[in-house]
Amino acid sequence: MxxxxxxxxxxxxxxxxxxxxxxxxxxxxxxxxxxxxxxxxxxxxxxxxxxxxxxxxxxxxxxxxxxxxxxxxxxEDVTLAFFTDKNYPSRLKQIADAPSLLYCKGNINFETSKTIGIVGTRMATPYGKKLVEELMLDLAPHEPLIVSGLAYGIDIVAHRQALKNNMATVGVMGSGIDVMYPASHTETSTKMLKHGGLVTENPFGTRPDAHNFPARNRIIAGLSDALIVIEAAEKGGALITAEIANSYNKDVFAFPGNIGQRFSEGCNALIRSNKANLLTSVKDLEYIMNWSVGTQPEKKKMFFDADAYSADEQEVIKVLLENNRQLAIDDIGWRTGIAIGRLASVLLGLEFKNVLAPLPGKVYKLLE
The missing domain is CATH 1.10.150.20 (5' to 3' exonuclease, C-terminal subdomain)
Incomplete structure (x- = not known):
């Protein structure tokens, strides 16, 4: 072991x-x-x-x-993905409060070119369910990974429609990976294991207690390139997830609803306060995200001569390139596995080589 x-x-x-x-x-x-x-x-x-x-x-x-x-x-064929592992989702590595450990089950590719989070009310109306069905049908050519929370309402409809349209889908759980909640979604979750899977940060046996769900929501937001809210009341988990996604600088979208309808209030408020882009069809998403069918994201390249740097220096440069070119020293240490005492010397050496510059708050930034 x-x-x-x-x-x-x-x-x-x-x-x-x-x-x-x-x-x-x-x-x-x-x-x-x-x-x-x-x-x-x-x-x-x-x-x-x-x-x-x-x-x-x-x-x-x-x-x-x-x-x-x-x-x-x-x-139980569950993969433990630690923050320092190569198979840990790269999108989550970019958020400050990312889980240090994920329990993963199924056939999950976190590194798809497009990942879309879908959240909404547990009391989905026929209007909301129809929006999900039409959205999934139109998203299928993009072959995105669909992420949601396995909850009643919009979440489970999103998972089922993703499977129906041959899209991979991941359910982020607010319990242990062995505790399916709600139990009525067991059949759908079993199907998801073949084309996607299940993820949680909670150890085996964790019950679906209320305090676990806001934490679960940050994982949904962190995994998503775009988060779509489909029907939400004035308060609730969907709006919490949207707020978190905004704090992560993720693109948030919301379908508008009829004025005066309870489960339209949340979406309309997000749009009105400029916390979500107005979404009327996949074309809006494609325009704002600059997506077209078959497009791949640009790979970040190492614009440095690797031979000119030590192994530790290369690792620091790589981590900074993968995280918007700047990080706090503690984050650099965590992501590289270099002890703080040794890391300080490595950073100083890179500073002397004019590769990076220190910023306030013990943050280091790669120079252009």
């Missing part, structure tokens, strides 16, 4: 440690395995780590839970 992967998983079973602290620990220690070998005193010097957390890390009790979790994942 890979000790570093086991250590990564064990970090998730330490009480009080979330995604941000896991990143912080790995950034300062260099790897998950080294976190558990770091003396208590040094752990407590890491921002956010107190005496209780340091003691929990040093005791190493989470390893038994991690071993059981890893064995269960292997038994």
């Amino acid at each position: 890979d000790q570093n992967r086991l250590s990564l998983l064990a970090l998730h079973f330490i009480p009080g440690i979330g995604n941000q602290l896991i990143r912080q620990l790995i950034s300062y220690c260099g790897s998950a395995e080294r976190v558990f070998k770091t003396p208590r005193g040094k752990l407590m010097k890491i921002p956010g780590i107190g005496a209780v957390t340091a003691d929990s890390i040093r005791l190493g009790k989470p390893f038994s839970d991690a071993e059981k979790e890893m064995q269960r994942a292997q038994k």
